[in-house]
Amino acid sequence: MATAPATDVKGQDAYTAAQAQQDAAAHHATRSFKIWRGEAGKGEFVEYKQDVVEGMVVLDAVHEIQATQANDLAVRWNCKAGKCGSCSAEINGMPKLMCMTRLADLEADKPVTVEPMRAFPHVRDLVTDVSWNYRVKTQIQKFQPRAPDAPDGTWRMQQEDIDRVQEFRKCIECFLCQDVCHVLRDHHKHEEFIGPRFLVYAAALEMHPLDTADRVPELRQAHGIGYCNITKCCTKVCPEHITITDNAIIPLKERVVDEFFDPIGKLVKIYSRRKRK
């Protein structure tokens, strides 16, 4: 191992020093943030001025404000890498992940507004009660695989047959699609409609090459797929770029139509007694 001196005169490792030097050269600016503060639906925007460094995302600024100006500012976050879907919020009115929204992409001369998701009950500041989503998921029939293909208990699947389902399984459950869906956001049909997230979840199960359950009747009835009128708002806000409407919801709607409104197809189905996959 090459052995350069461990520390420089300031007692700092040369590696750390190289990075600190770069930090010192980074561009700074003061920006204004209007953050929704309050509890249980009551609240107001509070404006904060914050020094920001080049490359920062909205979540970084919220953290800085939390650490230096408002210790009790409530915000959910985990990975800060766009992988966990915890830091969903409405930034300048658009549903986004705070950790993946760069300040450089927002208008510099206007305050950045940050509000909680509006389709769910408010808890505090930027935190909402998303527990409804967890209840909905339990109501969807679980994965039920066919018998294994090989004696060692494994299955054979071709990559091209699972590409579509893998797209759906990229979902990080940020619930931004639920937030933007007018059926939930404006019409509050939470008891009759499972929303885009769980239509994607149902589609991932229905199109899974190994699954044998039939979720089409419940999609039509209890899960209210008919409420979706394909405005594609959900697809637009998905941070994972899942083509929710075209690839998940429309094919499910077609299955509902085939199963319930196509008499010839229904007869064929009864005789073949096979579930289409």
Add this chain to the structure above:
Amino acid sequence: MTEYQTIEHDVLVIGAGGAGLRAAIEAASQGVSVGLVCKSLLGKAHTVMAEGGMAAAMGNVDDRDNWRVHFADTMRGGQYINNWRMAELHAQEAPARVKELEAWGALFDRTPDGRILQRNFGGHRYPRLAHVGDRTGLELIRTLQDHGIHQGLDVHMEVTILTLLKDGDRIAGAFAYDRERGRFRLFKAKAVVLATGGVGRAFKITSNSWEYTGDGHSLAYHAGAALQDMEFVQFHPTGMIWPPSVRGLLVTEGVRGEGGVLKNRDGKRFMFENIPDNYKAQTADNPEEGWRYTQGDKNSRRPPELLTRDHVARMIVSEVRAGRGSPHGGVFLDISWIKEKLPNAEEHIKRKLPSMYHQFMQLAGIDITKEPMEIGPTTHYIMGGIRVEGDTQMSTVPGLFACGECAAGLHGANRLGGNSLSDLIVFGKRAGEHAAAFAKSNGSVSIDAQQVDASARGALAPFERDGGEGPYQVQESLQETMQDNVGIVRAQPEMEHALQEIGKLRQRAARVGVKGNREYNPGWHTALDLNNLLTVSEAIARSAIERKESRGGHFRDDYPDKDPAYATFNFLVRKDGKSGEMQIAREPIPPMPAHLAAIIEEMK
């Protein structure tokens, strides 16, 4: 009198990442009542960030692979101070655990003949990692979550454990608060499984989320359990370094597995310059052979970029120290060069490394299919943790189990990439199974009201110090202390300095004040996490001072060589029952049975 809600379970699992979920599913399948507690929402745990894959010697891509090779690779990577029984069980059981995930709905990438595809990773002799692009952790946690919600688990989301409760020597449950309302909860349980993950938030530059504050390590330590190997912290060689706000964010080892190379400022592939002796026989000595290996040529040896993480991280640091680093103080990681080799390289990179492509595009404005990334080491994982019995995962406290990152043993001095996700499911299952058995064969516990009152008083104390220093400033000072003094390259004076600083930080932490009320108050949560961070930081520093050699993740400038005398024992950290001080002791490693020693000899 403290007001709280009491909830009773046979088995309480603390932590709902891969290990905790798997433990909870297993315990529930044994017919006991199971509570699952997590600090975040379900499905958000740190497991979602795992990218590359899970190691299991299924031999789908190279049929020369089997559990014996995996065992030997794991022991070699861990520099032979691993718990060999855990390394054996892990290598033997990982394939069954991976296949079980498929039966629960996971969809791994496929081989041409339709089986689970496996990829190359550092330190693994054959392609061994089952994966889904570069989002394998998400697939693991979602599969367990979606299976688990139908198994009758009682999930308590956004709940933080304050202290473990004991009934005599035995574990009796845990005292907690819910983050949303700030109300206390008492969990009474016959057995407790800790699955709380790691300690990365003790360092400034880390790939870890806020949850990684060493809760399980600290809870177990204060409950009288022994911690083991705490000096071994893994610094992942490839974290983002620019812009500053993303420094530490992980860049998957999969980039190198797919052919990515490391270069210094002069464009030189410096990894060829220093290949450790025990890896020389299985490492390529020219770029062409290395490339062929990444493309599946069975007769080629792996490129030196795929040496173990400890070695690669140190090589990067020494390049930067020698003044050959990249503009922002790291080195270059280049995958775009493969366009020289592959006709559709751009599409190939986007398909194999989709999250990396988006991460760099969105956060750094870098197109990795066209230009190199700048990377540097980032705190990633702790090999050390709660000492457990290999078969059952029970700690030195009866009824207290641990699995996943917060447990020690499997990885020894350095963990191989891909061995973490498999660790979670192999030992998560074992911990759940044995915790359930313990709960069934032991009677009910009683709660000591004094322990509960003391915990509640301690938790509320920061509110009475309104006007005290803020918790975030103390946390930041600790992170800087650990980063600068107990980091990738260590030496005695710096580590002793760190211990002194930790002592001062304890005093500052005891004076921290919190504003606002108990409802969803991150300032309060951060103040309470400080105790855990300080405990694990002290354990890391003390153990690192004692190990006067360099081995795996622990590298000392003042003792740069490996010393065989340190290969025969592990360091254990315990809380002294009387003084409350941290004690450190040497625990001999039991001799390896002949059948395992023969494997090591054969695979040398």
